[in-house]
Amino acid sequence: MRPELQGQFAEHLGHGIYDGIWVGEGSSIPNIHGYRKDVVEALKAIKVPVIRWPGGCFADTYHWRDGIGPQDRRPVRVNTNWGGVEEPNSFGAHEFMNFAELVGAKAYLSANVGSGSPQEASDWLEYLTSDSRSSLASERRANGRDKAWRVDYVGVGNEAWGCGGNMRPGAYADLYRRYSAFLRSSGATPIVKVASGANADDLAWTDTLMAQAGDLIDAISLHFYTIPTGQWAHKGSATEFGEAEWIATLKATLKMDRLIRDHSAVMDKYDPGRRVGLSVDEWGVWLDAEPGSNGAFLYQQNSLRDAVTAAINLDIFQAHADRVRMANIAQMVNVLQAMILTDHEKMVRTPTYYAFDLYQVFQGAVALPVDVAAPDYRFGADSIPGLYASAGRDVAGAVDVALVNPDPSHPVHAEIRLAGLTAHAVRGRILTAPAMNAVNTFDRPDVVKPADFNGAVLKGDVLSVVLPAKAIVVLTLK
Numbered sequence: 270m271r272p273e274l275q276g277q278f279a280e281h282l283g284h285g286i287y288d289g290i291w292v293g294e295g296s297s298i299p300n301i302h303g304y305r306k307d308v309v310e311a312l313k314a315i316k317v318p319v320i321r322w323p324g325g326c327f328a329d330t331y332h333w334r335d336g337i338g339p340q341d342r343r344p345v346r347v348n349t350n351w352g353g354v355e356e357p358n359s360f361g362a363h364e365f366m367n368f369a370e371l372v373g374a375k376a377y378l379s380a381n382v383g384s385g386s387p388q389e390a391s392d393w394l395e396y397l398t399s400d401s402r403s404s405l406a407s408e409r410r411a412n413g414r415d416k417a418w419r420v421d422y423v424g425v426g427n428e429a430w431g432c433g434g435n436m437r438p439g440a441y442a443d444l445y446r447r448y449s450a451f452l453r454s455s456g457a458t459p460i461v462k463v464a465s466g467a468n469a470d471d472l473a474w475t476d477t478l479m480a481q482a483g484d485l486i487d488a489i490s491l492h493f494y495t496i497p498t499g500q501w502a503h504k505g506s507a508t509e510f511g512e513a514e515w516i517a518t519l520k521a522t523l524k525m526d527r528l529i530r531d532h533s534a535v536m537d538k539y540d541p542g543r544r545v546g547l548s549v550d551e552w553g554v555w556l557d558a559e560p561g562s563n564g565a566f567l568y569q570q571n572s573l574r575d576a577v578t579a580a581i582n583l584d585i586f587q588a589h590a591d592r593v594r595m596a597n598i599a600q601m602v603n604v605l606q607a608m609i610l611t612d613h614e615k616m617v618r619t620p621t622y623y624a625f626d627l628y629q630v631f632q633g634a635v636a637l638p639v640d641v642a643a644p645d646y647r648f649g650a651d652s653i654p655g656l657y658a659s660a661g662r663d664v665a666g667a668v669d670v671a672l673v674n675p676d677p678s679h680p681v682h683a684e685i686r687l688a689g690l691t692a693h694a695v696r697g698r699i700l701t702a703p704a705m706n707a708v709n710t711f712d713r714p715d716v717v718k719p720a721d722f723n724g725a726v727l728k729g730d731v732l733s734v735v736l737p738a739k740a741i742v743v744l745t746l747k
């Protein structure tokens with residue numbers, strides 16, 4: 270399974286970059302060349318495979334030359350998308366590429382298509398990836414980086430139908446064709462070009478894009494956010510919710526599976542061999558901003574509900590890995606469904622972080638078919654499947670099975686037949702908490718945290734598991 274299914278997204282938005290990742294070398298917060306040490310260490314521990322940057326909507330207002338050269342001489346701009354705050358540009362291309370290297374992640378750049386030009390985007394790539402003596406490569410060296418970086422992915426704009434330029438699909442398809450002629454790496458690795466895809470279920474967008482530019486596209490992005498109430502005006506509280514909101518959230522998130530199937534079916538018309546990938550490069554639970562916070566900063570708490578939602582989405586991506594080649598949760602630090610929250614010198618790993626932690630065994634694993642059945646989980650008029658699963662043979666040769674019980678009150682019994690596999694021992698880790706709205710706070714950072722799990726028994730080739738309520742379990746069989 271491609272590690273990129275566990276990718277991250279980091280935008281210049283609220284405290285996603287500044288304070289969240291970057292504090293600068295002079296900060297009293299412990300840092301590695303300006304990057305928060307605690308955040309770098311936490312991200313390394315979950316093996317972040319790829320980071321998408323600098324946006325989001327921000328990307329189509331961003332001009333890369335603002336973010337190079339001496340930091341104190343960089344221009345200050347206004348972040349027009351996210352609260353009109355000052356953008357100091359002290360975190361620019363060098364800072365991002367070095368950060369990705371430090372964390373061990375691939376770089377996924379979003380090029381400015383909305384207000385930029387093919388020349389600007391092409392220069393950016395040459396500046397970053399050329400080992401030649403071209404003026405742009407020499408400028409990079411003069412700015413402190415001798416060796417060319419590797420850029421693996423480039424997004425050709427972001428939400429071109431919306432904040433990226435209010436385009437119609439045909440107009441964007443033409444623009445994509447034009448940009449794609451100029452976006453190339455000067456390094457050995459070709460860049461995967463990601464076209465700006467549909468807004469949720471806009472299948473006509475995908476159809477037009479595939480018909481008019483599919484031959485030049487490597488992947489199409491898909492953005493879908495889970496909103497518990499289904500209403501942008503009142504999305505729902507991150508912490509004050511009951512079982513009705515719990516099941517509504519999980520039910521809403523299952524739309525991801527349908528969206529992938531539907532867009533993929535449209536793509537199949539033009540690309541039956543599935544050369545073109547889907548890149549779900551923005552997904553996650555979008556909730557009301559924390560009371561008292563700046564609403565434009567999209568800062569929200571993160572509960573066990575978010576972790577369960579994340580695990581179900583990771584299962585969905587893994588099940589569709591023949592089409593979904595990358596997914597990037599929105600967003601990595603302090604924004605939306607974050608891995609990490611910071612407050613000055615304090616830092617906390619969220620429940621979602623720990624869901625990614627449990628699932629990291631699937632990075633690079635060979636997918637194994639897994640078919641599980643359980644009675645539906647019902648509450649009121651709502652019902653959803655009562656069990657979710659993924660399985661794979663990991664890079665160490667062990668078989669891993671992830672199981673999610675969405676029912677917040679009742680355990681579920683699962684029996685999994687290991688057809689053709691022999692195993693002698695099973696060990697596991699579980700993520701759960703006493704309350705479905707349990708959160709980790711700066712004062713109590715370990716409320717939702719993985720623990721050892723001993724509730725699985727191997728009987729011959731059958732794995733029998735009693736899965737506690739509202740739990741994610743990952744079992745490793747040897």
Ligand code: AHR
Pocket residue numbers: 280324325326327427428551599600605
């Ligand atoms: O992730 C927040 C915003 O959501 C992104 O900037 C944009 O692409 C999307 O609408």
